[in-house]
Amino acid sequence: MKQFVTQKHHEEAVEALKKLIQVPSVLDESDSGEGHPFGKNVVKALDQVLEICDSIGFRTFKDPEGYYAYAEVGQGDDLFAILCHMDVVPAAEQKGWNTDPFDPVIKDGIIYGRGSQDDKGPSMAALYAVKALMDDGVEFNQRIRFIFGSDEENLWRCMEKYNEKEESATAGIAPDHSFPLTFAEKGLLQAYLVGPGTDKIAVNAGGALNVVPDTAPYEGEHVNAVKAALDKLGFPYEMEGETVVVQGKSVHAKDAPEGINAITRLAMALSEVVDFAPLNFLGKLVKENATGENVVGKTQDAQSGELTMNFASLVISPKETKIGVDMRLPVTVKKEELEEKIAAKVKEYDLTYQEFDWLDSLYVPQDSTLVKTLLATYREMTGDMTEPEISGGATFARTMKNCVAYGAMFEDTPDFMHQANEQWELDQMYKAMDIYAESIYRLCVK
Secondary structure (H helix, E strand, O other), X not given: OOOOOOHHHHHHHHHHHHHHHOOOOEOOHHHOEOOEOOOHHHHHHHHHHHHHHHHOOOEEEEOOOOOOEEEEXXXXXXXXXXXXXXXXXXXXXXXXXXXXXXXXXXXOOEEEOOOOOOOHHHHHHHHHHHHHHHHOXXXXXXXXXXXXXXXXXXXXXXXXHHHHHOOOOOEEEEOOEEOOOEEEEOEEEEEEEEEEOOOOOOEEEEOOOOEOOOEEEEOOOOHHHHHHHHHHHOOOEEEEOOEEEEEOEOOEHHHHHHOEOHHHHHHHHHOOOOOOHHHHHHHHHHOOOOOOHHHHOOOEEOOOEEOEEEEEEEEEOOOEEEEEEEEEEOOOOOHHHHHHHHHHHHHOOOOEEEEEEEXXXXXXOOOOHHHHHHHHHHHHHHOOOOXXXXXXXXXXXXHOOOEEEOXXXXXXXXXXXXXXXXXXXXXXXXXXXXXXXXXXXXXXXX
16 A cells, blocks of 8 residues: 655645634624625635645635635546535634634644644545645546535535536545444424414524534513423522522534423423413423434434434513524434324424435435445454444535545544534544545546
């Protein structure tokens, strides 16, 4: 097996990553305008990555509307996509940073900065892996296109625009998850259940739909009765002045059964005190079930496991009731059929179903050439025989057919994505570069 990546490629990749980290490419729609729909800094990141790609010999293109960019090398009808994103989550108000999140620092073999793991670091690892192949003089048997999105951390409008305007891939990878690879990603469906309001009770609890809520407050005339109901149920809570705050355990919505939903626990207590149909939906029907079984029956498949259903927000006011829910659908489950079941059930509780967001599932068979080649390469180069993954999470791989998430994190990589002091060990970056170079060589050269 040939060693394509050299120390020079390591150094170039790190320098490129440092330049990208310096661009605070966080969504800012208050700064949106013609040519920069997600803010000027996001487009600056696209410009910066294209400048890097230009300098190492790629053909480049930027969407005139500012949604996406791409860089391409090679010739042929087939197109191998490497799906990346240049936007990052906010850091300005995030506590715990020991360095400036947008001023990259290397210390003890680790690079610190927002985007080092998600997804600027992995993007540069893959880019300079291809550069290593180019420097070796290989001839690609197809085009390799790095597609740089700019709205991955939000609504994926960048890839929606790309797919409207551009050519789809024959196959590809998204270096935005973990090794060995993810061949199935569940469908992601978010919705609101909306119903009448009431003056019997007021609740405002929860937040992001993709997080199991770990607290749920209630303040009002029924506090003492709610406390008694919580005690009877054995659910922990804290008092903050006159407010009772139900305690839960927060996890990502894709792992909802592993968390403890404070909102549904509060609803169970409240529904013992107040008879209100929309509240009873959570408190009497859903209760602590996080697989949707109590709402739509047991829903699963052999390819990707069980449905998850996370009730992430609850607002009850005199005007209306609004319940936010995040669902991860097994890959063979038909969205329309599931929505019909949900709508029929919630109607019994005076609620109507309103879709908010939908991302279709990803499934690439394990016996496909893509999966077999990537998995074999990873195993030969690492000795790690870990089985490929099924995920309730979402990567850009699902925006095209025959694409999978492939790296760049390893099993022993500490996860700092979206967190303070985001960082990536450089030796792991270099290891990923070797894997990407050999994988792309096998898929796009041989």
